[in-house]
Amino acid sequence: MKFDVIIVGSGFAGSTLARKFALDNKKVLIYEKRGQIGGNMYDKVLDNSILVHQYGPHIFHTNSKKVMDFVTQFGSWYFYEHKVVGKINNTLVPIPFNFKSLELLYSKEQADIIKEKLLAKYKDTKKVSILDLINDSDETIKQFGLFVYKNVFENYTAKQWNIPIEEIDTSVINRVPVILGYDDRYFQDEYQYMPKHGYTKVFEEMLNHPNITIKLNTNALEDIEIKDNKIYWQNQEFHGKVFYTGAIDELFNYKYGPLPYRSLDLVFENYDMNYYQSSAVVNYPNDEKYTRITEFKYLSNQLVNNKTTILKEYPKKYDYQDENSIPYYAIINEENQNMYQKYYELVKKIPNLYMCGRLAEYKYFNMDAVILRALELYEKVGK
Ligand SMILES: Cc1cc2nc3c(=O)[nH]c(=O)nc-3n(C[C@H](O)[C@H](O)[C@H](O)COP(=O)(O)OP(=O)(O)OC[C@H]3O[C@@H](n4cnc5c(N)ncnc54)[C@H](O)[C@@H]3O)c2cc1C
Structure with a gap:
């Protein structure tokens, strides 16, 4: 099959771009190296009926009407102010x-x-x-x-x-x-909503379009190669657009070294009780080894009797050579930004290659920022 656009990654960056191009009648191929769509927003229901976020708690908040209008096309969202x-x-x-x-x-x-x-x-x-x-x-x-x-x-x-x-x-x-007052909301953004049936359902709806083909469990770099500032896909030069939302250093085979990240050990615990703690999240800044405990029932507004699931987050080093290690937080400092810039100079030489998202741009972006970047990138180069 012939594709107009290739997108690497199915988080909010990749899925937003895919949706926009699909509506514009372009044939889109998405590569996702994991076994499921949704990037770090992927969530699932456990045996005890609790909806959990597999890659850490994700709370949606934004001041952008444009972003809110975009995401609320996909499933229902409910008002939720995080505490x-x-x-x-x-x-x-x-x-x-x-x-x-x-x-x-x-x-x-x-x-x-x-x-x-x-x-x-x-x-x-x-x-x-x-x-x-x-x-x-x-x-x-x-x-x-x-x-x-x-x-x-x-x-x-x-x-x-x-x-x-x-x-x-x-x-x-x-x-x-x-x-400076008694406002106890964690975020002060104008729009604070959570997807009623979870993020995965939102992604399923976003990507449910006849122009979108998804290849799960596949690292795009098995099919894509960059040679002489040209992109080759399955050994043929690819003249369409490629949007890359994965780690930029991996794309260039760590030529200038691995970009440093912090990672997390995420430990889920199930309990036979109504609630484990009094708030959605309790931060532990000082004595404990974990930084915070999230209780998912608060986030999903679920009424499940006598069952609950919590998540403890233990920060740890990221190891790019260990395929089970996940890059969560870019470590932003001058040295690392300079390394990023060297990689980005390579991207600039390839006219049909675009970087979008937290890994490709090596920044901490909230979900709304990533969606906005993807929408704006589409407006700039999509037509
Ligand atoms: C612990 C944690 C909590 C967070 N909480 C919040 C929050 O509460 N609110 C908020 O707004 N934001 C939050 N964020 C930020 C949020 O996770 C990001 O904004 C979001 O993930 C960015 O989406 P993305 O598409 O850029 O990247 P990702 O979601 O990481 O998606 C990238 C996808 O690309 C795939 N991929 C990468 N390389 C390849 C390849 N070579 N081939 C095929 N597939 C590939 C990956 O498997 C992944 O699925 C949090 C981040 C972390 C780490």
Whole structure:
């Protein structure tokens, strides 16, 4: 069969592109090396009837109407605002740290002083970066910032990334702000919804189109070769477009070395009880080896009697030579970005090759950002 477009990977990057090209009457071939579609959003129902996210909890949130309009074409979605607490000094407090967290960890008198100062200083904003707080000229605010930094960020970050917090890119630290008020939602985005029947069903609907062919359990690099800045598919030069959403270093056979990632050991546990914990997610920044525990029933809004499933996440090193090791988080620093850029220079020489998604672009993208990038890439090069 002749294809117009080849897409490597069936996460949100690949599936969004596939859908758009299919609607434009292009014949699309998707390669997926795993046994199922959906990338890291893949979810499934366990024997105990609980819907779990196989590659870690995925909560959908966005400020983009365009993205929301796109995803809600596929199945029903329900309103869901995510809540997280963290175990700090043996007390469960809202994360991101807010005024309620402050009141739970400080005396009433101290909490009142800090709240008053924060509101006076940052009166035009509802959230503030921890880095701004620790650099504040007011000693009370600075000390409060240092307290949050130490108890909420420092050890969590060290566990997650296995490097001191000073070496972490500030964009990572700024992802979780301090909230100046009582808003205890983990995200403040305008649209916060979850797919009613899970992400896998969304992907099934997205890819259910006569113009889309999916090859599961197949590494695309078995069929695709790059030679003299040209793409060969099954030994013939391919003149259509190729969208690659896998790891860029793998595409070029690690020519400049492997791009570093952090990985996770994901440990699922089933219990015969209604609920294991009081929130969807409990973060453990300090003493435990895992960083957080997710209880899936909260995310899926399921009413299952006397059964529940939780997930503990243990950060670990990623090993590109071990096929069971999964690259989860790109380790963003200057050196690694320079290595990425060297790989990207190779891509630029191939006119019909495009990179899209978290692995191909070596960035931390939320799902909505990836969908938006795929939609915009299609608008730019699709026609
Ligand atoms: C633990 C964790 C939790 C997260 N939680 C959230 C969250 O709550 N909310 C949120 O918005 N975002 C979250 N994210 C981010 C989210 O996972 C990404 O935005 C999303 O996965 C990006 O989609 P993608 O298509 O770029 O990549 P992926 O989902 O990784 O899809 C890439 C696909 O390509 C396939 N592939 C790669 N190479 C090849 C090859 N050579 N041949 C064939 N197939 C190949 C892979 O098997 C994979 O299926 C989380 C990320 C992690 C790591």
